[in-house]
Amino acid sequence: MKLKGIYIDDDPANIDMYSTMLEDSEIEFIRVDLFDTPSEYYDFICQNEVDFVxxxxxxxxxxxxxxxxxxxxxxxxxxxxxxxxxxxxxTIAHSSIYSDFDQTVKKGDLFEERENIISRIKRSHLLKRSIENTEHVKAALKAQKENTDIEIKKLEEIHATIKSLLPRE
Structure with missing residues (x-):
């Protein structure tokens, strides 16, 4: 399974050059032009099942x-x-102002950082899938508990009804 990514840049030559540098047997890029608003990128990510940005x-x-x-x-x-x-x-690519990004790389260092970038993308994707799977399991367990609680309540009501119908000794 190939991981799909997008590279958001205002220079098409950069998109071609840098995405080609990072593609490998497990990573591919979807070409995307700049959208009118930042919110359109998330919609695109969901529609195209993008794994990294x-x-x-x-x-x-x-x-x-x-x-x-x-x-x-x-x-x-x-x-x-x-x-x-x-x-x-x-020039301050590793400044704390960039800490919200998972990784920050100067364009000039991309070739030297290529393997590190690819490795981190793959690890991050695995972690995200693990978290999503955990959330699905938690949701399923919660639904199962709610259904079990409903069934127990019904059984308690039936028990109370049967008990009230039995003669008292």
């Missing part, structure tokens, strides 16, 4: 009214577990 910090070349932080914030409101990497030219 790479975002450029500055998205203003094509007139976007938002930046990578806005996209991150909107996606995190919906999905706190999807792996989001910031790819930037900022």
């Amino acid at each position: 790479i975002i450029d910090r500055h998205l203003d070349k094509d007139g976007a009214k938002y930046d990578g932080f806005n996209v991150l914030e909107d996606i995190r409101k919906q999905d706190p577990y999807i792996h989001i990497l910031l790819l930037t030219n900022d």
Whole structure:
């Protein structure tokens, strides 16, 4: 199973170059142009079953009214577990202001960081699936407990009815 990602950038040449660098036998990228609003990315992620996101910090070349932080914030409101990497030219790429991203890499360091990035994307995906599976199990157990409680209440009512019908000694 290939993991699907999107790379959000205002420069199509960057998208082609960097996504090609990161593709391997288990990772592929879906081409996406800039949307009008950050909230449209999460809809796209859901519709296309995207497993990870790479975002450029500055998205203003094509007139976007938002930046990578806005996209991150909107996606995190919906999905706190999807792996989001910031790819930037900022000289302070490892500053604490970027701590909400799962990973931050300077574009110039991408080639050296390639294996680390791919490894972290894969681990993050496994963790997300594990968390989702745990949540499904918890929900199923909760529903099962609620149904069991309802059945017990019905049985107690039947017991009380039968007891009231029996002659008293």
